[in-house]
Amino acid sequence: MSPQTFVVKVSPKAPQKRLILTAAEILRRGGLVAFPTETVYGLGADALNAEAVKQIFVAKGRPLDNPIIVHIASAAELTALTSDVPEEARLLVKKYWPGPLTLILQKSPGVPEEVTGGLDTVAVRMPQNRIALALIKALGHPIAAPSANLSGRPSGTTAGHVLQDFAGKIDMILDGGPVAVGLESTVLDLSRRPPAILRPGAITAEDLEPLVGRVVMGRGAEAKKRSPGTRYRHYSPRARVTLVEPGDTPAMAATAQRYAEEGKKVAVVARHFGPAAKTNVIVRVMPEKLEDYARQIFAVLRELDELGVDEIVVEKTEERGIGVAIMDRLKRAAAR
Ligand code: TXA
Numbered sequence: 001m002s003p004q005t006f007v008v009k010v011s012p013k014a015p016q017k018r019l020i021l022t023a024a025e026i027l028r029r030g031g032l033v034a035f036p037t038e039t040v041y042g043l044g045a046d047a048l049n050a051e052a053v054k055q056i057f058v059a060k061g062r063p064l065d066n067p068i069i070v071h072i073a074s075a076a077e078l079t080a081l082t083s084d085v086p087e088e089a090r091l092l093v094k095k096y097w098p099g100p101l102t103l104i105l106q107k108s109p110g111v112p113e114e115v116t117g118g119l120d121t122v123a124v125r126m127p128q129n130r131i132a133l134a135l136i137k138a139l140g141h142p143i144a145a146p147s148a149n150l151s152g153r154p155s156g157t158t159a160g161h162v163l164q165d166f167a168g169k170i171d172m173i174l175d176g177g178p179v180a181v182g183l184e185s186t187v188l189d190l191s192r193r194p195p196a197i198l199r200p201g202a203i204t205a206e207d208l209e210p211l212v213g214r215v216v217m218g219r220g221a222e223a224k225k226r227s228p229g230t231r232y233r234h235y236s237p238r239a240r241v242t243l244v245e246p247g248d249t250p251a252m253a254a255t256a257q258r259y260a261e262e263g264k265k266v267a268v269v270a271r272h273f274g275p276a277a278k279t280n281v282i283v284r285v286m287p288e289k290l291e292d293y294a295r296q297i298f299a300v301l302r303e304l305d306e307l308g309v310d311e312i313v314v315e316k317t318e319e320r321g322i323g324v325a326i327m328d329r330l331k332r333a334a335a336r
């Protein structure tokens with residue numbers, strides 16, 4: 001049975017109590033509610049209700065072994081979810097929560113295995129968004145929430161994106177406007193030494209190292225085993241994505257031209273692409289500032305899908321700061 005999906009506008013500054021209580025009641029009954037976080041929209045279920053969590057996998061078409069992040073509203077909730085909170089975690093929590101940092105810690109027996117995909121660890125974060133925090137508090141339980149997108153699609157950064165993917169499949173969408181960061185949280189594995197970044201995000205290795213010492217980038221087979229989500233093709237528009245070196249306008253133009261001549265519908269996504277634009281090529285000029293770029297990229301990829309684009313030629317960004325996370329998502333989108 002597909003529920004009717006209610007979309008309600010909620011004030012991001014002062015979330016209306018009545019709306020939050022309604023959403024919490026839906027979660028309490030085992031329903032699904034999408035809500036904004038500072039990174040991307042999340043598709044939430046009561047983290048302690050295994051049946052409700054299963055519905056997330058159904059709605060997203062998500063592989064069952066891909067674990068879900070548990071969202072909490074106070075650091076005290078960590079004790080019930082984890083068996084061990086190492087000193088590094090305490091330092092990071094103090095500095096970066098609420099914020100776009102997910103910590104992988106040893107799980108306690110109370111966390112349903114549906115949430116953790118059968119792993120002995122649990123991913124936890126405290127989002128920096130008043131709507132999200134109010135919802136978790138009103139439910140009185142942590143909320144399990146993956147990004148609110150069909151499995152493999154770009155994450156939803158507006159309520160409209162969430163509706164595109166889940167109309168008739170979930171109970172409610174809390175529309176708190178566009179998100180602040182635009183890319184998913186940094187995932188840091190603290191269950192091993194040295195700590196490993198399994199997914200780069202707005203909080204970078206340089207941000208983390210002063211507090212926890214050397215941090216490694218979890219890449220390759222080991223990372224796949226540890227973070228099942230990275231196993232799957234991800235963040236992908238339907239169109240094919242080709243990456244071109246930064247500033248190489250001739251290469252972008254030539255690649256776009258070649259696809260156009262093959263009869264493909266082509267788009268170029270670039271920060272530096274001007275007069276070289278060919279007719280018949282859709283151009284999306286991206287912001288110079290990487291933070292602004294990050295906020296917009298998923299929306300642009302979705303929009304190009306809506307336009308029925310076959311080939312997207314994307315200018316790479318520099319890999320520093322949040323650029324590491326941007327390039328991580330672009331490389332995944334380009335993987336085939
Ligand atoms: O910003 C975010 O993190 C957003 C918002 C909604 O909080 N959530 C999000 O969730 O991006 P999701 O499910 O799309 O991505 C979670 C990632 C996946 O790659 C998953 O495999 C990994 O975190 N993960 C979850 N639990 C894990 C665990 N116990 N060990 C290793 N990786 C884990």
Ligand code: MG
Nearest residue numbers: 146147155184
């Ligand atoms: Mg996701």
